[in-house]
Amino acid sequence: MDISPDSTSSADIYDSLRDGLIWGRWKSGQRLKPQHLKDEFGCSTAALREALLRLAGEGFVENEKNHGFRAVEHSDETFQQAAHLRMVLECEAVELALKQGDFEWEMALNAAHHNLDYIEARMEQAEDVTPFVKRWSRQDWVFHSTLLGACNSDLLMRIYKSVYDTFRMCAVSRIEGFGFSQLTRREHRAIYDAAIARDLPVCIGAIRTHLALYRDDNRPIERPEQMERDKA
Incomplete structure (x- = not known):
């Protein structure tokens, strides 16, 4: 050609x-x-x-x-579908990854989480997270793709990448703080800890918590800090 x-x-x-x-x-x-x-x-x-x-x-x-x-302007329906499909793929892939991941995978995941955690710690302290968003978005992908990479399925990872990108495009436009909240760092830590411990039920639960952005009735899920603000 x-x-x-x-x-x-x-x-x-x-x-x-x-x-x-x-x-x-x-x-x-x-x-x-x-x-x-x-x-x-x-x-x-x-x-x-x-x-x-x-x-x-x-x-x-x-x-x-x-x-x-x-x-492209994604609808609420597209966002919900992307969030749901990302959750399905991520839970499937992490089950395979936790079974098959070796020591090299653990070291790579440790490094990916360390870098992500460093950026998110800075974002937690910042009044404006905008200067960090580009690096954070890339490091978020590195962490999640490293977590799932040991699934050893190139096809699954290609599909996941497409869904992840659609999800991120929606999130940066529709969620305050480009999708980052004061709980994001803790959510990533919970996923990491469970993965390193090879505790699949806890890891899947942490992933579901991390990706639970919308209710079935199409209303955004209120994160704890949002509920506290609403009560004030």
């Missing part, structure tokens, strides 16, 4: 755009202006369009006739 001259730069642009969409660099529904993006990436129109069309095919941006591209 022939490779176009812009193939490498288009792949780089795709990675940068997808990464930015996931951590909130571009908000839900925000127009992606070609000239601004070309200046930012220093790329050709062809390379940029190729990357945007690829993202449109994956459901991350919308291609509007005569209006160009914009970040």
